[in-house]
Amino acid sequence: MSLKSQINIDKLPQHIAVIMDGNGRWAKRHNKARVFGHQNGVQAVREISEGAAELGVKYLTLYAFSKENWNRPAFEVNTLMKLFVKTVDKEMATLNKNNIRLNALGDLETLPKETYKALMKGMKSTESNDGMTLSLALNYSSRWEIIDAVKRIAGEVKEGQVDLNGINENLFSNYLTTSDMPDPELLIRTSGENRISNFLLWQISYSELYFSDVLWPDFSKEELYKALLSYQNRERRFGLTGEQLINS
Ligand code: IPE
Numbered sequence: 208m209s210l211k212s213q214i215n216i217d218k219l220p221q222h223i224a225v226i227m228d229g230n231g232r233w234a235k236r237h238n239k240a241r242v243f244g245h246q247n248g249v250q251a252v253r254e255i256s257e258g259a260a261e262l263g264v265k266y267l268t269l270y271a272f273s274k275e276n277w278n279r280p281a282f283e284v285n286t287l288m289k290l291f292v293k294t295v296d297k298e299m300a301t302l303n304k305n306n307i308r309l310n311a312l313g314d315l316e317t318l319p320k321e322t323y324k325a326l327m328k329g330m331k332s333t334e335s336n337d338g339m340t341l342s343l344a345l346n347y348s349s350r351w352e353i354i355d356a357v358k359r360i361a362g363e364v365k366e367g368q369v370d371l372n373g374i375n376e377n378l379f380s381n382y383l384t385t386s387d388m389p390d391p392e393l394l395i396r397t398s399g400e401n402r403i404s405n406f407l408l409w410q411i412s413y414s415e416l417y418f419s420d421v422l423w424p425d426f427s428k429e430e431l432y433k434a435l436l437s438y439q440n441r442e443r444r445f446g447l448t449g450e451q452l453i454n455s
Pocket residue numbers: 227228229230231232233271272273276287398423
């Protein structure tokens with residue numbers, strides 16, 4: 208029985224978030240420069256986006272560049288920024304064909320102008336697609352996002368637009384970059400690293416975590432199916448006891 212056929216389509220996560228990691232090590236294994244790994248990571252983005260959309264996942268969020276990644280060597284950063292431009296341009300037709308809407312999360316306005324422009328163009332040209340929303344987290348860090356939300360809420364409290372006693376989890380979520388999507392039920396990280404690296408800290412408070420040893424450029428649809436099967440075999444308790452869940 209294929210892995211895909213074992214997936215229960217009625218119990219799919221609505222939102223899958225992925226920390227795409229291991230491009231550099233993949234390149235090293237192939238005796239190539241790190242940027243070769245990033246170039247090959249694009250193929251995995253294509254595979255996983257297609258695989259998730261085919262199954263009926265509504266939101267796929269990929270961590271593509273963190274605020275901390277600016278500290279990498281300039282050549283790597285510049286190559287990545289150019290790769291984002293090239294990839295968005297190149298993939299537009301496929302996104303439209305697969306009814307996928309492109310979205311971006313992060314501090315977008317401080318990205319290099321060309322990268323920003325390519326993202327805006329990609330988002331505009333796919334905005335009416337209603338199959339799956341593919342979000343790229345770019346120049347993103349969760350602490351930046353939380354501080355940004357706090358500043359905007361504080362400003363609105365000061366102006367009398369938000370009531371201090373009205374601040375709750377729901378209101379706070381509306382000020383995050385993910386305001387128009389449900390929290391991810393499943394978070395995947397590749398390459399054997401077991402950490403979160405400043406990704407969606409608020410949103411993953413109850414996500415199921417799945418760590419794969421596979422390096423990102425090798426992450427295939429089959430690997431996605433393995434993650435989904437692991438997710439579907441778990442009991443999500445949200446603070447309740449296992450007995451309470453059985454009786455509900
Ligand atoms: C993930 O792969 C891609 C980005 C962070 C942009 P890495 O570049 O972090 O690969 P490793 O972790 O060095 O192998």
